Structure formats: structure tokens, C-alpha cells
Amino acid sequence: MDQKNDPKSFGSRNVGMLTLEPSSCDTPNSHARHPRSMARKKVRLPKQESQQISDQTSWMLAVRDARDRQAFGRLFDYYAPRLKGFVMRTGVPAAQAEDIVQEVMISVWHKAAQFDPHRAQVSSWIYQIARNRQIDVLRKENRPMPEELMQDEVQTEDASQIIALEQEADTLRQALNTLKPGQRDMVEKAYLGELSHSEIQEQTGLPLGTIKSRIRLGLEKLRHELKDIRQS
């Protein structure tokens, strides 16, 4: 447990992105911008707050708003090996796992406009895309998806809310880390897709219960966020 070098810990010291607007050298493909993303307001953060927003979120926003390929390269470097590791844990051989990583990362690029940092962490968003892809590949099924929420084209990002959600996710991750090995194993199995609904139900008393309070807190924040969207 090398917490010092843990790249998962949030708290970016990234000086290159004090605002999330990429510099011109970050956008070799600025011609790829499309009108919809131009309509979005960029996040301009006071220095203090920008020190807390995660690298991953800033890269993702640069991909979404500016089609920034360099930022996408950084997302790839960070997530592709972890995603491959994650997919292989479900028993998928290395070569097939790389095919899934390839498709998921390409989807991240194409679906970037749907990324909303007020509602999801980059990791949760990628997790969801990856699970869809695996269901598609392994079961030859589509997972029915909820209707997308309609959102304002010109949505103002609220840095403090993004950071609050990140901190929430960070606390959830710490809660996972402090579980006893057996419990953690069950939680991981559940989210790796190795447990059926009834198997999860039988386990509820143990591991899910431990992280339930974290989930509930995260839920409060998200619920608040959804209410704002409904009202806008």
C-alpha cells in the first residue's frame, strides 16, 4: 500500500491546467471542435480550487470541450492499464481484454459530450461504458439504459461541486480500502460482475452494508444535482 505514490489519490498539483481551457499547444486538432461543445462554458477556477480538482477530470473536460488529443493520451496512459487489469480479473484473456480496452477508450472519445463531472467521476463513467461493452461482447446482449437527462447546452460548471463529488468518491474508495480482505473481495466480485443478484442479496449484511453509508452520502449529493438539472 504505497499511499504516497498512489495515483488514485486526488489532489492534483497540476500547474499546466490552472484553468481547464487547454493552451493552444494542447490542441493539435482544434479543427475537430464541434459547435455543441463550443457552447459549453469552460471551467475557470480560482487557483485555490484548481489545486484540488483531479487530473483525470481536467483531462476529460479538455477532451470533451476542446477535443484535446494530448489530454486524451493522458487519459489513455492512466486508464488503459487499469482497465485491462480490471477486465482480466473477470477471466478475460489478455488479447481480448485489450480489444475491450480499445473499444472503451474510443467510446470515451466519441461519447465525451455526455460526460458530466457534476454527476460522475471519470472512473465511474468509464466503468459504466466498460460494463456495457463486456455485456455486449460476452453475452451478446445490450444492457437497457435509462433515458438520458436533457441538459442545458450552456451549462455552467461549478468547480466546488465537482470537487465535492470527487472528495465523496475518494472517501468511498478509502472505505473500500479499509474493508477486511474477505469483505473487500465480495464487494469487488459484485462490481466485477461475478455475482448474480441473489448472490449480492445474500451478501448484503456484510460488505455492501459497510460501504452503504458512503453510498448514501454520495447519493445525497447526486440527488441534489439532479434536482438542479430538473429545474433548469
Next chain:
Amino acid sequence: MTSITHHISPPLLAAYAAGTLPEPYALVVASHISMCDDCRAALGAHEAAGGAVMESSAAQAVSDDLKARVFDGLDIAPVAGPVYQKSGVFPAPVMEALKGKPPKWKSLGFGVRQSVISRSAAGSVRLLYIPGGQAVPEHSHNGLELTLVLQGAFADEDGRFGVGDLEIADDDVQHTPMAEVGDACICLAATGAPLRFASWMPRLFQPLFRI
């Protein structure tokens, strides 16, 4: 939107987030989430947990050419399938399953209608139309049954279920739901095994007020 009182249970949501829920149930869960912000938020929390598990997985080095292959794919626009939206009482996932067409109702007699959306080894999912004041045909089912109210309301031993409410019935629950007097009750129902209507007792089809 505010009156939903029966929600998706945490194990069901976790299974949906992880993608282990068979498709018929997943369709009902996705439909409920389309109607319920509380469960949408709860799903977000489960996905955060899933994301944490993904992110903390031991990294596996990727092949040298994987990044180049991914970058090659960025300029190929994906084939976008049609996007379905809520239509009338039918939430977007139901419209998608119906491929945008109105349901094909088949009469079960006494004004009760059903429209089978899909039937497979994984289970089946159907729409049911019950005139106000009538009983839902008595049936037995194997395994879990999920019933989501899209219009009207019904009541049974477990309480009252209005628009957006989800009834989760475990194995072998013998329940006799009754549509509330008023608007016809339209439900989306998923079962794990082919549904068998056990009895066709005419009494079940008598409107309450005429008995």
C-alpha cells in the same frame, strides 16, 4: 415524480450497475430509473463504487501498439443508432425495446390485454393493461418478478403501487394485484421464467363494483 414510494433494492441496483442482471429485469430497472431521480442518484453511487474497483485494479501493461490503434479509431465516426424517447406512458427503454413502435396488444379477455416485449431463456418481459377495478390475472412465476406501474395503480398484499412504483416479488409469492378503480393500470412486468397464467377463474375478471 415525487410520489414514488417503492424503489429498486440496493442488491438489484448493484447487479444492474455491474451488468449481471438478466435483460428482462434490466429493462424494468432502466425504466424505473428513467422515472425516478432517487434511484438514478443511487445508481450513480454504485457506479462510483464500480469505478473505484476498476481504478484500484492492478495495472496490466498494454501492448505497444494499443495506443496507436486507439488513436486510429478516433477519426472514425461511430454508427449512431436511433435514440428513443419517452412516448406517452412508455419510458425511453421501453420505446427502445419496442423499436419505437406502439405495443401490439393481445386480448386476454375481460378487457385485460398484454403485449410481450421479449421472451427468452433469460426470462420474459411484457406490458399488461388492466381496466380499472379489475384483478390482474392470477399467475405463478419462478424466481423474481419485477412489476413497474406506468399508468394507474394497483394494490395487493404488499401495498399500493402507483405510477413509477416498482414491486419486487420473490419466489412463489402468491399475490393477487387489483387495479384501482379509475384509469386502466398499465404495467411493465419481468419474470425469470415463462409466465404461466394459472387460473382463469371468471371471478377474477369481474369488475369490483359489479360483484
